[in-house]
Amino acid sequence: MAATDKPVEKFRKDYKPSPYLISTVHLDFQLNEESTLVQSKLRIVPNHAESSPVSLFLNGHADVVLESIRVNGADLEASHYAADAQGLTIKSGLPSGEWDLEIATRIKPQENTSLEGLYRSGGMFCSQCEAEGFRHITYFLDRPDVMAKYTSRIEADKAKYPVLLSNGNLVDQGDLEGGRHFTVWEDPFVKPCYLFALVAGDLAVQEDTFRTMSGKDVALRIYTDAHNTSKVAFAMQSLKRAMKWDEETFGLEYDLDLFNIVAVDDFNMGAMENKSLNLFNSRLVLATPDTATDADFGRIEGVVGHEYFHNWTGNRVTCRDWFQLTLKEGLTVYRDQEFSADLNSRGVKRVEDVARLRAAQFPEDAGPLAHAIRPDSVIKMDNFYTATVYEKGAEVVRLYEALLGRAGFRAGLDLYFARHDGGAVTCDDFRAAMADASGADLGGLEGWYARAGTPRVEVGVEHDAGAGTLTVTATQAPPVLTAREGGVTTAGQAMLRQAVLRLEHQRQTWVFERVPARPVPSVLRGFSAPVRLTFKAHALALPDLAELVPEVPGADPLLLHHVREAAARALAAALRPELERAARDNSDPPGAPYEFEAGACARRALKNAALGALARLGGEGVTQDLLARFRAATNMTDEAAALAALDRIGGKVRQEALDAFYAKWKHEPLVLLKWIAMQAASNLPGNTAAVRTLMQHEAVKLSNPNTCYSLFLAFARSPVNFHAADGSGYEFMADSVLQIDQINHQVAARMVGVFNSWRNYDAERGALMTAALRRMASANGISANVYEIVTKALP
Ligand code: 0A1
Ligand code: ZN
Numbered sequence: 001m002a003a004t005d006k007p008v009e010k011f012r013k014d015y016k017p018s019p020y021l022i023s024t025v026h027l028d029f030q031l032n033e034e035s036t037l038v039q040s041k042l043r044i045v046p047n048h049a050e051s052s053p054v055s056l057f058l059n060g061h062a063d064v065v066l067e068s069i070r071v072n073g074a075d076l077e078a079s080h081y082a083a084d085a086q087g088l089t090i091k092s093g094l095p096s097g098e099w100d101l102e103i104a105t106r107i108k109p110q111e112n113t114s115l116e117g118l119y120r121s122g123g124m125f126c127s128q129c130e131a132e133g134f135r136h137i138t139y140f141l142d143r144p145d146v147m148a149k150y151t152s153r154i155e156a157d158k159a160k161y162p163v164l165l166s167n168g169n170l171v172d173q174g175d176l177e178g179g180r181h182f183t184v185w186e187d188p189f190v191k192p193c194y195l196f197a198l199v200a201g202d203l204a205v206q207e208d209t210f211r212t213m214s215g216k217d218v219a220l221r222i223y224t225d226a227h228n229t230s231k232v233a234f235a236m237q238s239l240k241r242a243m244k245w246d247e248e249t250f251g252l253e254y255d256l257d258l259f260n261i262v263a264v265d266d267f268n269m270g271a272m273e274n275k276s277l278n279l280f281n282s283r284l285v286l287a288t289p290d291t292a293t294d295a296d297f298g299r300i301e302g303v304v305g306h307e308y309f310h311n312w313t314g315n316r317v318t319c320r321d322w323f324q325l326t327l328k329e330g331l332t333v334y335r336d337q338e339f340s341a342d343l344n345s346r347g348v349k350r351v352e353d354v355a356r357l358r359a360a361q362f363p364e365d366a367g368p369l370a371h372a373i374r375p376d377s378v379i380k381m382d383n384f385y386t387a388t389v390y391e392k393g394a395e396v397v398r399l400y401e402a403l404l405g406r407a408g409f410r411a412g413l414d415l416y417f418a419r420h421d422g423g424a425v426t427c428d429d430f431r432a433a434m435a436d437a438s439g440a441d442l443g444g445l446e447g448w449y450a451r452a453g454t455p456r457v458e459v460g461v462e463h464d465a466g467a468g469t470l471t472v473t474a475t476q477a478p479p480v481l482t483a484r485e486g487g488v489t490t491a492g493q494a495m496l497r498q499a500v501l502r503l504e505h506q507r508q509t510w511v512f513e514r515v516p517a518r519p520v521p522s523v524l525r526g527f528s529a530p531v532r533l534t535f536k537a538h539a540l541a542l543p544d545l546a547e548l549v550p551e552v553p554g555a556d557p558l559l560l561h562h563v564r565e566a567a568a569r570a571l572a573a574a575l576r577p578e579l580e581r582a583a584r585d586n587s588d589p590p591g592a593p594y595e596f597e598a599g600a601c602a603r604r605a606l607k608n609a610a611l612g613a614l615a616r617l618g619g620e621g622v623t624q625d626l627l628a629r630f631r632a633a634t635n636m637t638d639e640a641a642a643l644a645a646l647d648r649i650g651g652k653v654r655q656e657a658l659d660a661f662y663a664k665w666k667h668e669p670l671v672l673l674k675w676i677a678m679q680a681a682s683n684l685p686g687n688t689a690a691v692r693t694l695m696q697h698e699a700v701k702l703s704n705p706n707t708c709y710s711l712f713l714a715f716a717r718s719p720v721n722f723h724a725a726d727g728s729g730y731e732f733m734a735d736s737v738l739q740i741d742q743i744n745h746q747v748a749a750r751m752v753g754v755f756n757s758w759r760n761y762d763a764e765r766g767a768l769m770t771a772a773l774r775r776m777a778s779a780n781g782i783s784a785n786v787y788e789i790v791t792k793a794l795p
Pocket of ligand 1: 273
């Protein structure tokens with residue numbers, strides 16, 4: 001696919017309401033192997049808030065071929081309109097008042113490797129329209145504040161595509177001549193076009209039902225390839241739990257009689273919340289104990305919840321413009337985090353979420369692509385589905401909860417829905433609802449939306465034994481409203497006092513009275529604000545290289561890696577008996593059934609961490625034990641952990657284990673992703689050549705985003721090979737970015753992000769990394785997606 005998007009920077013401050021709105025949309029898809037005909041009939045409504053415009057511009061794309069235009073039933077003369085790669089302008093001949101616009105376009109989903117708009121994955125047709133994919137299907141006002149009611153008719157060959165799905169309710173279906181058939185879907189709720197979805201394929205379905213709190217039965221269907229139907233039980237159970245949880249926690253009920261999930265193999269992101277027709281990356285739906293790890297199960301539960309929760313936070317109330325993305329994403333991540341915390345271990349979930357924030361979001365916020373959770377400018381919106389917008393955005397939502405309490409937060413959310421249901425709104429509207437429901441002053445939160453960067457908070461404590469007072473002083477830079485739950489205890493005792501401290505100024509002091517003995521303060525309990533706290537953390541596990549590098553100016557990644565490895569080995573040697581005991585005591589008895597349950601997961605995690613540490617010591621006993629565990633494993637958590645430990649041992653056993661794993665799983669592409677990632681991330685010297693060879697392997701399909709992420713992003717985690725002193729790892733990565741950019745811009749843009757941290761490294765590596773960035777920046781025909789990242793990363 002040619003790169004046709006011009007890199008144009010758009011600014012949040014330039015928002016203007018659309019001069020036209022669309023009240024109803026009738027879509028008709030004629031799906032064929034050579035091309036697809038899309039006919040749309042739009043009811044155009046002038047937006048009277050605006051002065052009367054003379055022309056109408058509809059977004060489009062070079063992939064869309066215009067066949068015909070009719071206005072109020074009559075063909076529009078060619079002199080009245082012009083179409084190019086950006087869109088269609090109707091310059092003249094526009095009726096006044098409301099009118100009908102009919103547009104026929106032809107597209108080629110089978111050639112669409114970008115996976116935005118309508119495309120093919122395996123044998124099926126599917127769609128992805130967020131953020132700006134709908135314009136790849138037909139000319140449209142492709143912006144989230146244009147909300148319409150949709151009716152969609154799909155027609156296709158019945159034998160090849162027995163299942164034809166779109167949003168809303170099925171209102172008609174039938175057979176046609178020539179072995180074809182059709183369905184008609186009507187969505188009673190208004191929605192922006194990014195929530196439109198279409199699926200056509202030969203899919204098997206698993207069904208269940210959910211009775212809502214008002215007693216309505218909802219049909220739940222999960223569609224997959226026929227050979228995967230046995231792998232959806234957990235996703236279905238997660239969906240039902242999510243529906244129940246949202247009713248119990250927020251009083252939010254599902255609003256249609258049908259909820260569909262479809263598993264798609266080729267998918268750029270995790271999943272997509274299209275109204276009543278969620279599309280999921282297969283890896284986030286399909287799971288059985290023997291093919292998926294505890295971590296996979298946890299992610300599936302969280303993402304199924306996330307997409308379901310979007311039905312209210314995102315779909316019923318959506319974003320006015322894409323700069324407001326965190327309005328739906330920060331809020332929905334907060335909701336899925338709470339869902340998983342309530343279902344499993346709240347403490348473990350919080351530690352995991354904070355670890356992810358620190359490992360992924362803090363570096364992003366300190367790097368060249370740092371942006372506020374509500375960015376001010378964007379070239380390609382796809383580049384802003386970031387840890388900042390999602391995870392930091394969720395932390396900001398958590399601040400509301402800390403400041404208002406659970407009940408105040410719930411009241412705010414209730415008011416938000418009462419005010420804005422069916423609307424497209426801003427982060428300011430959200431904050432206003434939260435403030436108005438509780439009477440709280442939340443103006444201090446503006447800084448979190450407006451500024452990038454991680455604030456630093458320093459806390460000092462003084463105890464006056466004579467006066468019996470404790471003075472807590474906090475300094476923050478820059479000043480933002482920070483709710484920090486703090487408590488004080490005397491050593492070894494239960495919590496004495498606990499309070500939410502509102503840190504609104506650069507320096508602030510709180511005095512606690514009646515504190516007779518010097519206590520131990522405990523601040524930022526539960527990590528109640530996404531800040532760096534300057535105090536000594538005692539962590540059991542060694543920090544990741546990604547966390548270490550930013551702390552060491554001019555880091556030599558190889559040196560850091562070797563130091564970290566030596567420390568880990570020394571620790572393992574010193575703790576050997578404890579590690580052996582942890583591995584032994586937490587192993588399941590033979591034949592024990594797998595359970596995805598907090599206690600069982602914790603035991604497996606501890607045992608596998610111990611085995612990983614023991615593998616650093618090597619030796620015949622350890623190797624034989626690992627081999628035996630690898631062969632006997634009855635679940636993927638233990639099997640993958642044993643394989644990773646054998647990978648660490650290296651040599652012949654490593655290769656034999658990898659070969660055995662491939663032979664066992666070669667028909668399970670999702671399991672092979674683990675096999676690919678493990679080899680790509682290897683720190684064996686000279687592994688770059690092995691990765692180039694791996695790219696030719698029959699299991700590696702470069703048009704599949706999951707494969708690219710497992711191959712290239714894993715490779716970039718190898719300090720030895722990605723950061724090889726001769727620059728060969730950077731060369732390989734840059735070559736690969738340019739190669740993948742010809743297939744899929746979004747995937748290439750994610751890959752090129754691994755160069756963003758070049759300022760963290762020593763001068764030689766910094767120079768090699770920037771040289772690779774410059775080479776990519778000046779390559780012919782790079783996409784706007786890659787252009788945005790490389791130009792921002794360069795000095
Ligand atoms: N809204 C989805 C994420 C998503 C975003 C963009 C996509 O295509 C470019 C696809 C999915 C979510 O938050 O789950
Ligand atoms: Zn989301």
